[in-house]
Amino acid sequence: MKKYIILSVGIAFTLFMTACQQDEANKVDFTNLGTEFFISSDGLTSLDNSATVSIENQQKNLSSLSVTLLSSSDADGNVLSDTQKDLGTIDLTDGSGSMTLTNSQLGISGIDYSASLQFSGSYNGKNITRYKTITVADPISIEVPDVTHRTDTVFHVKFAVEPVTESVDGVTVETKVGANGTYAAMAGPFNTSDSIEVKGTDYQVGDTLYVKVTGTAGSKTASSVAPVPIAPYSLANVETFTLDTTSNQAYDLMKARLVDTATAGDSADVQFTAAYPILGGPVEVGFNALNNAQLVKASDEDYKNADMAAIEATDFSGAVTSVPNASAGDVYIFRTKRGTGDYMYGILMVTAVNKPQGVLEDSSIEIEYKY
Known part of the structure; x- marks a missing residue:
């Protein structure tokens, strides 16, 4: 009986030591910076002239942040410039602040171009740095239905021209049949959020209708094209x-x-x-x-x-x-x-x-x- 008791105590001791070793291995050392801040942006499209970044410092213990452009890239990810550029300082009041940055400051203009930004500050002698990437978005969205070659249905291609800050001055819509066709303007006027009618029987099965939506805002113009295939409305039986x-x-x-x-x-x-x-x-x-x-x-x-x-x-x-x-x-x-x-x-x-x-x-x- 004594042999079994000694064995049980030995097993318990071994398990205790193993658990202690695991706790020690899983221990993570945290450094208390004493502050934190979060970055947000209202976005940027190719029809906008600038983007605004906003800072929220919940501890309200930072007075300012310096902003640096680290690099800018084109739509394919090719670096346009990696020369760091000082973009100025964001002053924080009661933990909040913002900065408006122009396209020329960011070095980007086309859709899917991007700029990498660095935001730096300090608290009690400790530096804190965070990063944000701003990417140019397409201001035009086009929603294409599944168009079939049927006589009893009118389909609608919906679209919207939506820059973030700029006002849209005009919207035009053009269509053509086939990649080698010639665009023809549709009768307007069109709203910034609108649609056009498409009747499948106006085309042949296998045709592709291309819908081109163009928006203007000030001196800027953006266009987006959506293909609309004309599918057969097949007999079911x-x-x-x-x-x-x-x-x-x-x-x-x-x-x-x-x-x-x-x-x-x-x-x-x-x-x-x-x-x-x-x-x-x-x-x-x-x-x-x-x-x-x-x-x-x-x-x-x-x-x-x-x-x-x-x-x-x-x-x-x-x-x-x-x-x-x-x-x-x-x-x-x-x-x-x-x-x-x-x-x-x-x-x-x-x-x-x-x-x-x-x-x-x-x-x-x-x-x-x-x-």
Whole structure:
């Protein structure tokens, strides 16, 4: 029993010594400077002529701070000047003070240019130094919506011209289509916070509309450009079907179902066809558009976009009703209706033409369509 007690005491002593060593290792020595101050700035944009920095000394025991420009850099971080420059002194009253610094004092003007500043003071013989970087911001913000090629929606590109201290004298808006297009001014006037309307159907799918907003304040001008892509408003529904030599078999595109041509009336839209155009030659497989259904040849890109506005604007004056020799990848825009009702529009692609034995009897065609 005594052996166990001695062992327990030894373990406890070891743990105590380890804890003391950890406390000693984690101990941090703090130097009490006796004061502190905090720096803030109201900001600077390329339309502003100056920026104001403010000091807050909570202990209220500093009377002044010296300000030094350490360096200035361009938008890519390249140093423009690293020659230290004395910018003067900020006098503090009741712990507060400020200084207004001009662009020329800071040595910066363009967007994303920056100036590194040093603020120094002393208290009871102890020096205290803090740093602040001022960066030139873009005074113009542009908010771009997701513009799609649809007829039932007007989109708005919102913008604001907001320098920090200067007053805006004028705002202009220009637009162009494509990077190589030419800007044309839009009718104003525009407010400092405003918007323009964009209708997707005024452009083509794949177009990029560039919106250029320019603001002036005194002798200064700033411009910002935002690209607005025109995306397709794609048909959302997708169906697939297979047709073969089954007697009277057809497909109803509106209700997405196989039907019997003997009883379906004008609900039969697409029917399988196969023939030997040359005696002894290979079989040709295709399909026919029945009743009110019409077809217009289209492209892979048309099928990928499946853009509703473009499909509904298709010219059906040269429509066909027969594709006797189809190939996988063939694309057709279609429309169909029931009686005197409205047309239903869509786009279809032949996904496979099957000729297992190379004869008519076991051939089939597979079609996918969007509507």
